[in-house]
Amino acid sequence: MAIRVAVDAMGGDHAPGVVIEGALRAVCESEGRLHVLLYGPEDVLRLALKAYPESPHISVVHAPQVIGMGDSPVAAVRAKPRSSIHCGLMGHKEGRADAFLSAGNTGATVAASLFVLGRLPGVFRPSLPSCYPTTEGACTILDVGSNMDSKPEHLLQFAKMGSAYARIISDIAKPRIGLLSVGEEPGKGNELVRTTHELLVNAIDLNFIGNVEGRDILHHRADVVVCDGFVGNVVLKLGESITTALPSMIGQELQRLTTELSVMQTIEQMFTGLKRRFDPEEYGGGSPLLGVEGEVFILHGSSSARAIERCLLMAARAAKLDLTGAIRRALSP
């Protein structure tokens, strides 16, 4: 039977167009193993769908309300109980879909997920992990901004959830877990990290390799890098800026070395390839919201059809392999 993913068709800067396009690409790619349920105002979606070829693997489910990208998350979730986000999550909760995906208002999606699905037993704070490009492909880093001012027990849970995620989705048997700090020695770091280090050492179910430093991320010393959401967000955005800042730095260097067109063209192509590595749309396109009772996937509002396609395939994979079940087991005492 096909995996059914409920999609917030009204979420994102270019909805519903790119969402529909991404859904069509994903069902085409999956050759009948994926069915997408588009949630949103039926008339709007039916009209939008006319621009695309029909597919038996796409259905429309009516949800009359839409939460805007700029709406206050908690207020919007309360005020719009029939939004595409809310209805899609209900569809997942009640078993009509195996996962839910949105490129809409992230705060509202998180708030509605907590409200509709609830947390897994014992979870303090759900977390959105991020995929970080490395010399060996990509590592997972969490948390990257949903949680400020974390406590050691929160970081321990991030480590457990991140480990289960890397095992299931990245197919790594024993993911190496690194704790982001300012030195390798256990005593290095701030109070949060020093206490967390002790908790991780004692977590026998984790392949904890100790502290990792800022320089170890790109060199892929760990498969999962655990940190507080503030630090993770700074690291994530600094990483994203490497390919935007570097071309001008490299251009300045090249000017001194050559004016040969063929060299410039090769370097430009090389940069296109490099950008692709650092491009969220290429290396995954979205993140699961770890720690809730269900498979919820969240993308940037600016996501392209390609990003939505890739995230839909990841959501289907997570549902098939029971990511949430793996996380529940990882967190059980």
Add this chain to the structure above:
Amino acid sequence: MAIRVAVDAMGGDHAPGVVIEGALRAVCESEGRLHVLLYGPEDVLRLALKAYPESPHISVVHAPQVIGMGDSPVAAVRAKPRSSIHCGLMGHKEGRADAFLSAGNTGATVAASLFVLGRLPGVFRPSLPSCYPTTEGACTILDVGSNMDSKPEHLLQFAKMGSAYARIISDIAKPRIGLLSVGEEPGKGNELVRTTHELLVNAIDLNFIGNVEGRDILHHRADVVVCDGFVGNVVLKLGESITTALPSMIGQELQRLTTELSVMQTIEQMFTGLKRRFDPEEYGGGSPLLGVEGEVFILHGSSSARAIERCLLMAARAAKLDLTGAIRRALSP
């Protein structure tokens, strides 16, 4: 009159050789406006100096004890009151030198500086700023690791000291101060950053431009980026790893594009240039210890003669322009 800099000739992985070489290069470069006082065991230094041409701008001052790179900082400072670090700092304190420089044990240099020179009035925590390469040259980031678990009033002082430093040493009339956070809005960030934001808004003597994000550092949105030492250290080391991780990533991309030798060579040269930008030895080679009663400069233990040369010239410049006086004024209520 020449500026006199006291130098810990026994500090660093390759002391006293590279220290002497760096000193010779600096006095040569400064054409008589710099005099270097080398502190260390006289017999050792006299012997080492024989390998180099004599200079009238270099003297030896006897200090019989040496603090090793691996010594416990506070214990070493207590146990070795006649170390090259201690004697050099005393020389500065008692007016025989206008500044002090060491590439030795950083912890011991900081501890001895606090012990011998003391803090400037009202300083909570001295800070070592770092120079960070950007699309427009370099910005200053502080703190980068000397202070963990900072409080808002510490970050306010880092901002004031960093602003004075950028004004004096980088010659920027009104340095733009950015507070590192996870979003531009004042309410974004962890508790530390949100409270610090309020303090910075009310600091009328600062050109505070608001929060900056991880992606803004390389793009030089601020001249001075203020953050807690834990975050700053992660950011610093991640930045240093860009040029070590990128060649392998770029190599993988290039393999697909070309095998032409001339292109490869150009790109290799381009990388040498790029590395130079990210190389601490090139973009300054050391940092002043801001917040103590004197001009103290600290370098990595692995510093080359070139790094020591550049840091010596910066120390002379700081002494000449009275960096410490500017910081004292910036901190006075």
